[in-house]
Amino acid sequence: MTYKFTTIINQEGKWYVAYCLELGVVSQGRTIEEAQKNLKEAVGLYLEDYPKNKRNLSKRAPLITTLELEYA
Secondary structure, three states: OOOOOOEEEEEEOOEEEEEEOOOOEEEEEOOHHHHHHHHHHHHHHHHHHOOHHHOOOOOOOOOOOOOOOOOO
């Protein structure tokens, strides 16, 4: 089965941190590509360890938006 997940990658210092929104799985790498690769592996391990009948994966994409805030 093929899953599609939403990923956010932020640079924190010298590292890139990759986060899977739907599962809450996080990984990191020294490059964006390495962070993506490591996250893909981490998500695979997560799914492997989590029984299929307990998964509550939505077939709908999450709503992603921005927030603008004036802060003094």
